[in-house]
Amino acid sequence: MRILVVTAAIIFVGDKVLITQRNENVHQALKWEFPGGKIEPGESPEECLAREIDEELGLKINVGDIFHVVSHVYEERQVILLCYYCRCQPSKINMSNIQARDCHDFRWVSIAELDDGYDFSPADIPVVEKLKSEFQVP
Ligand SMILES: Nc1nc2c([nH]c(=O)n2[C@H]2C[C@H](O)[C@@H](COP(=O)(O)OP(=O)(O)OP(=O)(O)O)O2)c(=O)[nH]1
Numbered sequence: 480m481r482i483l484v485v486t487a488a489i490i491f492v493g494d495k496v497l498i499t500q501r502n503e504n505v506h507q508a509l510k511w512e513f514p515g516g517k518i519e520p521g522e523s524p525e526e527c528l529a530r531e532i533d534e535e536l537g538l539k540i541n542v543g544d545i546f547h548v549v550s551h552v553y554e555e556r557q558v559i560l561l562c563y564y565c566r567c568q569p570s571k572i573n574m575s576n577i578q579a580r581d582c583h584d585f586r587w588v589s590i591a592e593l594d595d596g597y598d599f600s601p602a603d604i605p606v607v608e609k610l611k612s613e614f615q616v617p
C-alpha cells in the first residue's frame with residue numbers, strides 16, 4: 480500500500496474557513512476537503528502547503544502552527560494528513576477573489592455551516608470534528 484504525506488490548510492478569514500471541492504476524475508472525486516496536496520521529495524510541509532495553495536487557488540499564504548494530524552487508510556492508499564493553520568497574505572483579502580484553478584469549487588463557511596451537508600473525504604471527518612469542538616459557540 481502507498482503511504483502519502485499530504486498537507487492541508489485551515490484558512491480563517493474572520494469567522495469563515497475555506498473548504499474546497501475535489502475535481503472530477505481524481506481520488507475522492509467531488510468530495511469536500513481542506514485545500515493542499517502531496518509533499519514532493521525534498522519539500523518541507525510548509526513549503527508544500529504554500530505551493531499547493533498558490534497552484535490550486537492563486538492564494539499566497541503564511542503557514543502557521545499544526546492544527547491536527549490524521550492517518551486514514553483508504554482501499555489502496557494510506558494518507559497522513561498534516562493540517563496547518565494558515566494566514567492569507569495580505570490578511571484582508573477579498574474572499575470572492577479566489578480562483579478555483581485546480582479544484583472543482585470552494586466555499587467560505589462558518590463552523591456551524593460545516594454541518595450543512597458538505598460531503599467531506601473520510602480523512603477530513605476528524606478535522607471537521609476538531610474544528611467544531613474548538614470553535615463552536617455553545
Ligand atoms: N489536499 C487534501 N487531500 C486530502 C484531504 N483529505 C484526504 O483524504 N486527502 C487525500 C486525497 C488524495 O488521496 C491525497 C492528496 O491529494 P491531492 O489530490 O490534493 O494531491 P495534489 O494536490 O498533490 O494533486 P496531484 O498533484 O496528485 O494531482 O490526500 C484534504 O483535506 N486535503
Ligand SMILES: [Mg+2]
Pocket residue numbers: 514515516517531535
Ligand atoms: Mg490538492
